[in-house]
Amino acid sequence: MESSSQKRAFRTPESIQAEKETRGMLKPFLEGRGFTGVNDVRKGHSQLLSANSPEGATFSARVRLCWRWEDHPEKYSAAQLRAQLSHGDWDRTIAEIVDREAPQGITHALLVQRYKSDIKFAALIPVTAMTGIINEQKKVSAELLAAGRLGRLKKNHAVNGDSPTMWLMDSRFEEAHKIADVLWQWEGVEDLAKRPLSNDLVGVIDDTFSDLPGLDLSLLGRDEASRFQSTVSRVARDPNVRKAVIERCNGRCERPGCGASRSYAGFLDVHHILGVEVSDRVFNCVALCPNCHRDAHFSEDREKLNGSLLLIADRQQD
Numbered sequence: 001m002e003s004s005s006q007k008r009a010f011r012t013p014e015s016i017q018a019e020k021e022t023r024g025m026l027k028p029f030l031e032g033r034g035f036t037g038v039n040d041v042r043k044g045h046s047q048l049l050s051a052n053s054p055e056g057a058t059f060s061a062r063v064r065l066c067w068r069w070e071d072h073p074e075k076y077s078a079a080q081l082r083a084q085l086s087h088g089d090w091d092r093t094i095a096e097i098v099d100r101e102a103p104q105g106i107t108h109a110l111l112v113q114r115y116k117s118d119i120k121f122a123a124l125i126p127v128t129a130m131t132g133i134i135n136e137q138k139k140v141s142a143e144l145l146a147a148g149r150l151g152r153l154k155k156n157h158a159v160n161g162d163s164p165t166m167w168l169m170d171s172r173f174e175e176a177h178k179i180a181d182v183l184w185q186w187e188g189v190e191d192l193a194k195r196p197l198s199n200d201l202v203g204v205i206d207d208t209f210s211d212l213p214g215l216d217l218s219l220l221g222r223d224e225a226s227r228f229q230s231t232v233s234r235v236a237r238d239p240n241v242r243k244a245v246i247e248r249c250n251g252r253c254e255r256p257g258c259g260a261s262r263s264y265a266g267f268l269d270v271h272h273i274l275g276v277e278v279s280d281r282v283f284n285c286v287a288l289c290p291n292c293h294r295d296a297h298f299s300e301d302r303e304k305l306n307g308s309l310l311l312i313a314d315r316q317q318d
Contacts, residue, residue, distance in 0.1 A: 018068055021274065021310060022114045023047050026063065028279040029119050034198040049110060054198075061110035061124060062101065066168060069115045077113045077121055077169040077180075081134070084162045090138075093164055094131050101127045110192075113168060116303075117275040121168045122192035129186055134158055134166055136182045149175045197277075237280045242270045249287035254312055255296075255305075260289040269293040273309050286313050 026049060027040045034054035041048045047063040064079040086093040101107075109130060113121040125133065138158035144150050150173050157167050157179045168183060170176040183189060246268060253260045253268065261267070268287045272280065273296075286309045288296060296305055 015068060017307075017310070018114075019045070019065060020314075022065055022112060023063065024281075024283065025114065025119065025274065025278050026110075026112065026122075028281070029122070030192070032197050032277065033192065033195040048106065059108045059124065060106050061108040062106050063110045063112060066111060066113040066121070069113070069120075073115050073120070075169075075171045076167070076176075078157075078160070078165050078167045079111045079113075080160065081109075081130075081164045081166060085159075085164065088162075090159070090164070094134060097164070098127055098130055111166060111168060117278050119193050123168055123183060124190045124192055125166075125183070125186075126188045129188055130166075133183055133186050133189075134164060136186075137167055137179050140182055141179050144175055144178065149173065237276060241280055241282055241285060244282050245270050245285045245287050248282075248316060252287075253289040253292050254286040254309070255288055255292040256308060256312070258289060258292050260291075271296050271309070273306050273313060282316075283313055 023040075023042065026047075027038050030038045030049070030051050035051040036054075038049065038051040041050075048060060049063055050058070050060040052058050064081065066077045066079045067074070069077075081097055082093060086096055107127060109123075109125045109127060111121070111123040111125065112119060135158075138156055141150075141157035145153065145156065153173075155161070157170070158165055166183065167180045169180050184191065249268065251261045251268070268289060270285050271288045271293050272278070272284055273286065274284050278284065296302055296309065299305065
């Protein structure tokens with residue numbers, strides 16, 4: 001039993017794993033929306049992303065993750081800019097956050113909210129706009145609190161305890177959205193999650209096995225069926241990813257406790273744990289037998305199963 005003098009760990013293994021998954025999703029997320037030259041640099045819990053937009057603009061952004069949505073999407077989304085105020089001074093803290101970026105060539109902040117396999121918000125914010133945005137969010141929150149428009153809330157949105165916090169969404173009260181509106185209406189701010197997937201991914205031939213291809217039931221039970229033309233949109237995949245995963249598994253299903261195998265080729269499927277649209281990378285894939293593959297998509301405990309499969313795939317990279 002831990003002594004009363006020992007501090008409880010602030011981070012849980014689940015939150016650390018969720019953070020790792022989210023950070024790993026961002027490079028393919030940008031590439032899927034037409035960004036090129038995406039460079040992902042990480043050191044500890046720090047992540048810098050640089051890329052070229054489809055319009056030719058270049059950015060270098062420090063990534064900050066929003067509070068985690070676990071079992072269901074929350075009614076709010078926010079990211080802490082720093083764990084605590086510097087010497088209890090609000091203005092000094094924000095100035096320190098902004099002033100450290102330019103010497104490192106950082107032009108933007110990227111605030112990211114994920115839920116399961118989707119990036120719900122990806123706010124790309126010019127560093128030069130951060131001071132104005134957070135101070136305005138602080139002001140709007142104070143006005144709403146003073147007017148009694150935020151229910152039982154007592155603390156200002158922008159100062160969550162002692163932490164400077166920037167808000168992307170709040171729908172808990174009728175007028176709470178006004179705090180997040182400050183961000184989205186600020187000049188130069190863009191939600192990258194609203195960008196469509198790149199046209200380059202449409203119509204590309206997928207020469208690997210599809211994950212659970214859908215069935216056109218209108219074609220069942222017909223003799224001498226006539227031919228027809230159709231257009232199908234698929235996600236481009238690298239056949240070398242499938243090859244690497246199949247070679248890694250030694251012919252056996254990688255689900256813990258299964259290990260099924262057959263002597264013929266093609267028995268195993270390659271399952272994209274977070275979804276193929278999120279990432280077609282080896283670290284997002286495991287080899288599964290057909291039964292376990294369907295469990296990973298349709299069983300009642302599929303979320304728990306996919307969580308365990310992510311750990312399997314991650315350990316295989318070590």
